[in-house]
Amino acid sequence: MTIFHKIINREIPADIVYEDDLCLAFRDINAQAPTHVLIIPKVQIDSLDGLNSDHKHLMGHLLLKVPEIAKSLGLTDGYRITVNCGEDGGQSVDHLHIHLLGGRKMNWPPG
Numbered sequence: 790m791t792i793f794h795k796i797i798n799r800e801i802p803a804d805i806v807y808e809d810d811l812c813l814a815f816r817d818i819n820a821q822a823p824t825h826v827l828i829i830p831k832v833q834i835d836s837l838d839g840l841n842s843d844h845k846h847l848m849g850h851l852l853l854k855v856p857e858i859a860k861s862l863g864l865t866d867g868y869r870i871t872v873n874c875g876e877d878g879g880q881s882v883d884h885l886h887i888h889l890l891g892g893r894k895m896n897w898p899p900g
């Protein structure tokens with residue numbers, strides 16, 4: 790069980806900005822931009838590598854929520870999403886999550 794599971798179960802607090810039956814979105818505790826939100830599925834999936842064809846609807850749902858949540862947070866000038874996967878990808882929590890970053894101009898390439 791990860792810390793995100795505890796957030797889903799309300800065992801630890803989080804600044805939740807969106808929730809439905811499939812996903813939860815909350816502010817990252819260590820924000821890397823003026824707006825930094827994590828969008829996670831409620832079911833446990835370790836990472837992108839843990840996906841299979843049963844997750845098509847769920848992953849489509851998560852991605853479709855991105856512009857909706859971005860708009861609700863006032864990100865009218867654009868934003869970036871990132872999904873870190875595995876050690877080389879910089880993933881530190883083994884529960885699949887989409888980083889939604891905005892409120893400043895993003896750099897490219899990422900570090």
Ligand code: AMP
Pocket residue numbers: 792803816817818819820827872873879880881882883
């Ligand atoms: P990643 O490094 O891609 O696995 O991203 C994990 C993210 O979770 C990091 O940006 C952390 O700052 C964030 N994080 C860890 N614990 C919490 C927490 N309790 N509440 C909100 N964000 C968290």
